[in-house]
Amino acid sequence: GENVEQHPSTLSVQEGDSAVIKCTYSDSASNYFPWYKQELGKGPQLIIDIRSNVGEKKDQRIAVTLNKTAKHFSLHITETQPEDSAVYFCAAILSGGSYIPTFGRGTSLIVHP
């Protein structure tokens, strides 16, 4: 089955710095890669996603890049703000079937004012 590794487990940055979270996946058939943000006491919320036919996608201060050859994808947050502090999960989904993602273990991002 699919295996998703996520690094780092904890990331501490100063407000205004950039943050990068990296994930690798094992199954080359995976074709959809969402990122979720989970704030304290809340459920995960989809913030950005990318499909395997696209190399990069941006949405304001966040971007996701995908390298299919190397089987890794990354979340980039620029000009971080304290409200970006949360746990971020990456996931990979195999094409077809029941849309069950394999999640990474999460990255706790702390943005210091």
Added chain:
Amino acid sequence: NAGVTQTPKFRILKIGQSMTLQCTQDMNHNYMYWYRQDPGMGLKLIYYSVGAGITDKGEVPNGYNVSRSTTEDFPLRLELAAPSQTSVYFCASTSDSYGYTFGSGTRLTVV
């Protein structure tokens, strides 16, 4: 549009008791899922459903049961609660567009 609604938000159970975690979605999504989240362990799939009347086991189904009689509802039943079931439980749903919508979670403690 409420999205995915989970009840209760918090619950304390004694060992051996039973309870049902409720999950309802109003987005007409076919696919629904139950996850548990333990500290530092990410999300583990318990059960899922691809439509009314169809359910299947996920990664950690032991000690749980589900049913899916309608498109909207996907309750999770715990029989004979054990301390190992202390966790935060999330329900999620999706159409065929891959992205999940999660509920706000149920924090369960078994003592």
